Amino acid sequence: MSLYPKSVQFSLLALLSVSGASMAQTTFTRDNGAPVGDNQNSQTAGANGPVLLQDVQLIQKLQRFDRERIPERVVHARGTGAYGVFTASKDVSDLTRAVVFKPGIETPVFVRFSSVIHGNHSPETLRDPRGFGVKFYTTEGNWDLVGNNLPVFFIRDAIKFPDMVHSLKPAPDTNLQDPNRFFDFFSHQPEATHMLTRVYSDYGTPTSYREMDGNSVHAYKFVNTQGQIHYVKFHWKSLQGQKTLTSKQASAIQAVNFNHLTHDLIGAIKQGKFPQWDLYIQVLTPAQLASLDFDGLDATKIWPNVPETKIGSMQLNRNPDDVFLETEQSALAPSNLVPGIEPSEDKLLQGRLFSYADTQLHRIGTNGLQLPINRARNVVANNNQYGAQNSGSHKGNVNYEPSEHVALAADAQYKYSALPLTGTTQQSRTLKTQNFKQAGDFYRSLSAKEQANLVSNLAGDLGQVKDEGVKYTMTSYFQKADAGYGRAVVAALHLDGARVVALASKLVD
Numbered sequence: 001m002s003l004y005p006k007s008v009q010f011s012l013l014a015l016l017s018v019s020g021a022s023m024a025q026t027t028f029t030r031d032n033g034a035p036v037g038d039n040q041n042s043q044t045a046g047a048n049g050p051v052l053l054q055d056v057q058l059i060q061k062l063q064r065f066d067r068e069r070i071p072e073r074v075v076h077a078r079g080t081g082a083y084g085v086f087t088a089s090k091d092v093s094d095l096t097r098a099v100v101f102k103p104g105i106e107t108p109v110f111v112r113f114s115s116v117i118h119g120n121h122s123p124e125t126l127r128d129p130r131g132f133g134v135k136f137y138t139t140e141g142n143w144d145l146v147g148n149n150l151p152v153f154f155i156r157d158a159i160k161f162p163d164m165v166h167s168l169k170p171a172p173d174t175n176l177q178d179p180n181r182f183f184d185f186f187s188h189q190p191e192a193t194h195m196l197t198r199v200y201s202d203y204g205t206p207t208s209y210r211e212m213d214g215n216s217v218h219a220y221k222f223v224n225t226q227g228q229i230h231y232v233k234f235h236w237k238s239l240q241g242q243k244t245l246t247s248k249q250a251s252a253i254q255a256v257n258f259n260h261l262t263h264d265l266i267g268a269i270k271q272g273k274f275p276q277w278d279l280y281i282q283v284l285t286p287a288q289l290a291s292l293d294f295d296g297l298d299a300t301k302i303w304p305n306v307p308e309t310k311i312g313s314m315q316l317n318r319n320p321d322d323v324f325l326e327t328e329q330s331a332l333a334p335s336n337l338v339p340g341i342e343p344s345e346d347k348l349l350q351g352r353l354f355s356y357a358d359t360q361l362h363r364i365g366t367n368g369l370q371l372p373i374n375r376a377r378n379v380v381a382n383n384n385q386y387g388a389q390n391s392g393s394h395k396g397n398v399n400y401e402p403s404e405h406v407a408l409a410a411d412a413q414y415k416y417s418a419l420p421l422t423g424t425t426q427q428s429r430t431l432k433t434q435n436f437k438q439a440g441d442f443y444r445s446l447s448a449k450e451q452a453n454l455v456s457n458l459a460g461d462l463g464q465v466k467d468e469g470v471k472y473t474m475t476s477y478f479q480k481a482d483a484g485y486g487r488a489v490v491a492a493l494h495l496d497g498a499r500v501v502a503l504a505s506k507l508v509d
């Protein structure tokens with residue numbers, strides 16, 4: 001059996017025959033450019049003697065091989081990337097000064113889709129949220145919209161993220177993912193009920209990256225030239241439609257091709273079937289946001305009944321030439337913002353603003369933003385300097401600002417917007433938790449078949465939990481979201497329904 005699907009086999013064969021037929025010979029060199037005389041036989045002392053340290057080609061080749069890996073992403077390690085273009089279609093200059101949204105402007109993009117929990121090369125068939133990160137190379141700097149396929153998240157405060165990920169990752173003692181561990185964690189996080197309900201629906205196993213929507217999850221702030229603010233959520237709608245797999249279908253695919261998402265995206269683009277998404281926004285004024293009966297900046301919530309407006313479209317049309325150089329070394333970060341787009345006060349987003357750029361300093365190094373995939377397409381001009389692997393091009397003796405000798409200065413029109421504040425510093429959860437309502441709304445929006453799939457997917461994992469208390473607490477959350485949902489989980493797990501109802505009655509939404 002071949003490792004590659006038919007379409008990939010054909011293109012590999014084509015590549016081989018082209019290189020055999022017409023390529024001019026290039027002399028093989030070491031990294032210093034010196035020609036290599038023999039790349040097949042090490043230099044030895046006589047016919048039977050040891051290998052010589054003076055074989056600089058052998059030594060360099062092994063040294064470079066030994067260092068081929070950079071740390072994989074701590075989450076979202078498995079991903080696949082593609083290039084394309086975003087075309088803005090609606091005048092939103094009353095909302096934002098961002099140049100990327102001027103109608104008709106075409107902005108090159110790089111997109112990285114991903115799964116979250118398991119490592120690079122793990123099966124793409126596993127249940128997981130899917131990352132949908134877009135890097136826009138705008139004329140005023142790179143803007144990264146780093147979202148997911150699902151519109152909400154498990155938690156609403158960044159301080160919980162490392163614990164959540166530890167519970168979801170394979171256990172430290174066995175290296176196996178274990179529902180006992182993550183449901184133990186989630187039984188203390190009732191706000192996760194909405195996201196868990198979506199992840200355990202068939203949306204947790206998309207058919208392909210092409211047939212998947214994307215969401216900002218968080219609200220961001222649009223800021224116009226007058227400094228006025230609107231809160232905005234983004235939604236990429238797939239023009240291929242949203243398609244999902246049942247767990248049975250996902251298992252069947254996994255048995256023959258656990259890379260189905262990557263195969264599909266690369267194959268479609270190779271065949272010229274360029275996938276497309278429309279970008280929609282929901283917009284709220286600060287007053288409208290404050291009037292919601294839940295916290296509108298809570299990442300466990302959608303904004304129901306807020307109309308969506310289409311503001312542009314994206315097409316993906318080119319595969320990377322080298323997955324390591326481009327996809328693996330890409331560094332998408334919510335802190336890569338541009339004039340006109342600012343972070344909201346969402347506590348989860350605020351943590352992400354620090355975390356991504358920080359992990360990338362570790363993962364690809366101090367000067368990782370100079371790599372071709374991450375470099376801004378406009379001129380970068382500042383006095384950040386030195387550090388490992390710096391390939392900058394600073395000239396002259398002025399590396400400070402202000403100076404009488406170099407015309408480099410900040411421009412006040414790009415100052416951050418101002419936020420009015422009252423109160424004291426505090427450490428407390430949001431007052432308007434509403435942990436269960438939207439989970440129930442989502443459950444009721446599913447067809448009977450989809451509800452049955454959700455319950456069976458959930459029971460598959462929750463059924464493995466040995467701690468009865470954890471099992472009952474989790475089921476009480478589903479019961480609180482929707483009584484029918486709770487009853488279905490009780491039946492699937494053969495639990496005591498009266499005990500679940502009693503626990504749920506103590507919960508406050």
Ligand code: HEM
Nearest residue numbers: 073076112131132133147148153158161216217351355359
């Ligand atoms: C406080 C909460 C979160 C923290 C601390 C966090 C942290 C991280 C970290 C450290 C990475 C690896 C980045 C890299 O190595 O380049 C990552 C990747 C990613 N995260 Fe998060 N994350 C959080 C929540 C979220 C949320 C809510 C979303 C979706 C809206 C999300 C979407 C992604 C995506 C799409 C990637 C992969 C980016 C890529 O393709 O390179 N994360 N996250």
